[in-house]
Structure formats: C-alpha cells, structure tokens
Amino acid sequence: MKLGLNTLYRRLFVYFGPQHWWPGDSAFEVMVGAILTQNTSWANVEKAIANLKRNRLLEPAKLYQIPQKRLAGLIRPAGYYNIKAKRLRNFLRFLLEDYKGNLSSMSAADTPALRQALLAVNGIGPETADSILLYALDKPVFVVDAYTRRIFFRHRLIKEGAAYQEIQDLFMKNLKKDVELFNEYHALLVKLGKDFCLKTKPRCEICPIK
C-alpha cells in the first residue's frame, strides 16, 4: 500500500510540529531570500540578509540603487555572489518597472500569469518563482525542491529524474489548494530532509514517517 500524500503530511506534522515558514520579517525579505538560497544553505543566506539589513537596504528601490558590485559584496556569504547580484537586480527591475516596487500590486496579479512573468526573469526558475508566490505572496502554489525530490523518490512516490511540473502536479492534484497546507507541507519536507535524509544516505532506515 502506497503512502498517501495526506497521510504523509499528517505524520510529518505530528512528528515535527508546525514549522511556521518562511523565516523572514517581510514579504520582500522572503523574495530576496528565495533568490539567495538557490543551491545554498540557509545559514549562509542569513548572513547575507543580515548585511543588507544592517545597511538598511532591504527595500526594492534602495536595493536597486546601489551598484551591482557593492550588492555582490554584501551578499558574498551566500555564495555565487556575482551571479546572484545580477539575478537580484533582474528581479528588482521587474518589480520596480511592472509593479512600481509595490508588493501589493504584484500580489493582485493573476497567479498563473504572474508565475509566467517571474519565470521570464533571468535567474528565476520554477522553485524560486513558486517560493515567492507561496511564501511571500500567499498564493496556493506547491514548492518542489531537492529535498522533496529525494524524499519522494526514496518513498517510491515519484520516479528518478521526474520533472518539476510532474512533481508539483502530484501535490496540487491530490491536496486541497490551501496556502497553509502547502506552506507547512514543504517546510516539513525540508525539516525531514535536514534531520534525517542527509544523515542516512543513500537509504534511510530510521525514517520517522515510514
């Protein structure tokens, strides 16, 4: 009997408790973090965000004003700092030009259209776009990441190398389209991944939700 998505969620929630994601004081901080955390540990991203906060730059217009070189220096701890400085600026330009830097007007956009627009920004791929939609703008979009893939492959819920869209569809077609549910579910998968999967490669014999 295959583990159902709702059952898996209940077990994760009972075992780990609510995660209350995304860590961040504002929607804009979440957006910046979503780009900075690409293939990077969150601890390093926190250092980069702390640098931006210390310099009072965590606002769209202010962050876009500073030279790319300086931005790269500030986000250095997050790694890939040159490419991420470009990517952040690509996103900021989009935010400022299309929504005047106003997150509320961005949030008012039609979700599928906004997702397409985000994906058209160079440096924003499916996971970053969906993280922004779910965690910054409270849109019911499921975020698929490396942990999700790893866990679902190990539990034989997806095939190896399954496409992003395929995995996202699995969640969105089998779960209630609920922001809180999608938020907690993804956060719980990351928690499981960090606490167990990474420490017991390649197979986890002590998985708490098996």
Next chain:
DNA sequence: GACCAGGCACATC
C-alpha cells in the same frame, strides 16, 4: 580535504 547546500542558465550533442 572532500562533500554538500531550500537552483538556474547556458553550451553542446
């Protein structure tokens, strides 16, 4: 010192 982390774009076949 190796290995990895809450990806993505781009080149090449």
Next chain:
DNA sequence: GATGTGCATGGT
C-alpha cells in the same frame, strides 16, 4: 530533449 558545466561561500 537529455546531459554536462560554471557559479562560491561556509559548515560538517
């Protein structure tokens, strides 16, 4: 369409 590679810091 699939596969390989560059991007980079900081923790284990």
